[in-house]
């Protein structure tokens with residue numbers, strides 16, 4: 001059994017798409033990033049890579065690489081699954097905590113679970129997605145960005 005943690009933050013910008021767990025969320029601002037800035041997918045990838053004893057996503061998918069410009073992070077997540085499977089690891093479960101003040105994401109969580117479950121070929125019952133605010137405190141509370149913490153268990 002191997003556990004790994006992931007953490008990521010992206011900054012909000014008006015007019016960008018907001019994509020979390022592969023699901024586009026209706027909001028007047030989205031996250032800035034080289035890829036689609038799917039902060040949830042990024043934190044999960046780092047948790048998976050860490051559990052496998054590997055380096056972070058910046059090493060595998062550098063933001064200097066034009067191939068990853070505006071790419072769906074689910075494609076990168078699929079690639080990470082392949083990397084860990086090739087090393088003999090299978091995912092037992094993943095849990096994540098989205099930290100944001102707005103928008104309300106709970107109506108979108110079932111769709112995120114479906115996308116992540118399909119991408120990882122993993123039973124949705126093995127994927128946790130939760131959300132919390134910081135009661136208005138800090139950069140998440142000021143709605144400047146979204147942070148995500150993830151943990152993954154591999155065998």
Ligand code: MG
Pocket residue numbers: 008009010033037038039042
């Ligand atoms: Mg990121």
